[in-house]
Amino acid sequence: MTQAVAPERAADDLPEGTPRDSSDVAVRIRGLSKSFGSGAQRVAALRSVNWDVHAGEMSMIVGPSGCGKTTLLSVIAGVLDGDQGTVSIFGHELTSLGDRAKTRFRARHIGFVFQQYNLLPALTAAENVAVPLVLTGWAWAKAVRRAREVLELLGLAGRTENLPSQLSGGQQQRVAISRALAHEPSLLVCDEPTAALDHESGQNVMELLRGVVVRPDRAVIVVTHDNRIFHYGERIIHMDDGRILKEVRRSTTTAG
Numbered sequence: 001m002t003q004a005v006a007p008e009r010a011a012d013d014l015p016e017g018t019p020r021d022s023s024d025v026a027v028r029i030r031g032l033s034k035s036f037g038s039g040a041q042r043v044a045a046l047r048s049v050n051w052d053v054h055a056g057e058m059s060m061i062v063g064p065s066g067c068g069k070t071t072l073l074s075v076i077a078g079v080l081d082g083d084q085g086t087v088s089i090f091g092h093e094l095t096s097l098g099d100r101a102k103t104r105f106r107a108r109h110i111g112f113v114f115q116q117y118n119l120l121p122a123l124t125a126a127e128n129v130a131v132p133l134v135l136t137g138w139a140w141a142k143a144v145r146r147a148r149e150v151l152e153l154l155g156l157a158g159r160t161e162n163l164p165s166q167l168s169g170g171q172q173q174r175v176a177i178s179r180a181l182a183h184e185p186s187l188l189v190c191d192e193p194t195a196a197l198d199h200e201s202g203q204n205v206m207e208l209l210r211g212v213v214v215r216p217d218r219a220v221i222v223v224t225h226d227n228r229i230f231h232y233g234e235r236i237i238h239m240d241d242g243r244i245l246k247e248v249r250r251s252t253t254t255a256g
């Protein structure tokens with residue numbers, strides 16, 4: 001089932017500079033800092049982070065609550081600006097792009113599964129998945145067809161016309177994952193993608209995410225507390241207090 005999520009794409013479909021070699025770097029982060037608030041309320045969420053995310057791999061970020069995981073994902077995905085430092089994605093320096101160019105790049109090449117899902121409450125599951133496709137130029141009917149196809153892969157065939165409020169937390173999470181996958185992003189970032197899922201659904205989702213990343217022109221970053229899914233990642237990145245403490249390369253590159 002994973003092939004259907006990540007079908008072949010034409011080479012000219014890929015962002016300029018997309019690497020072909022799995023030893024290449026998908027995301028390069030240098031000196032990235034981000035604080036919230038000011039004065040006595042100031043919180044340093046990221047403290048001069050340097051990190052290379054390898055193409056063709058799934059990287060797992062772990063660390064205590066409040067250590068900066070969501071902040072790091074948000075800056076990588078271009079939904080939050082860092083205060084200092086650079087983020088390059090497949091050779092494109094995201095931090096140097098203007099707002100419109102960044103939005104366009106993000107819509108085309110990045111998928112983000114938010115920790116709080118961020119579904120639009122007035123839209124059905126299929127519409128939630130279809131809207132971002134339409135924003136990148138898809139015709140509505142084609143976008144809805146694609147949305148239903150991905151929702152079915154995530155086990156939601158009977159729920160495509162339901163509103164988020166009519167879905168369980170786990171089902172909403174799978175809608176959010178469908179939305180992030182539907183446009184076949186080069187970079188997929190997922191914040192606790194299995195948090196609301198039972199064991200079997202969680203394993204199914206991880207299999208799907210792995211199916212995305214087996215290509216050398218893709219990468220997946222997963223923030224998780226769920227030690228049952230650690231074995232899906234090639235690398236485990238340990239964060240604490242706004243810093244990356246260590247990166248552990250797992251010996252196995254296959255799931256299971």
Ligand SMILES: Nc1ncnc2c1ncn2[C@@H]1O[C@H](COP(=O)(O)OP(=O)(O)OP(=O)(O)O)[C@@H](O)[C@H]1O
Pocket residue numbers: 036037043044045063064065066067068069070071072115
């Ligand atoms: N919008 C914000 N305004 C103020 N402080 C913020 C904001 N977002 C995050 N922070 C602070 O930045 C720090 C890092 O937060 P972040 O959400 O990145 O942590 P996290 O590692 O994802 O935690 P969790 O595991 O609980 O999701 C925390 O101290 C948090 O309180």
Ligand SMILES: [Mg+2]
Pocket residue numbers: 069070071115191
């Ligand atoms: Mg978080």
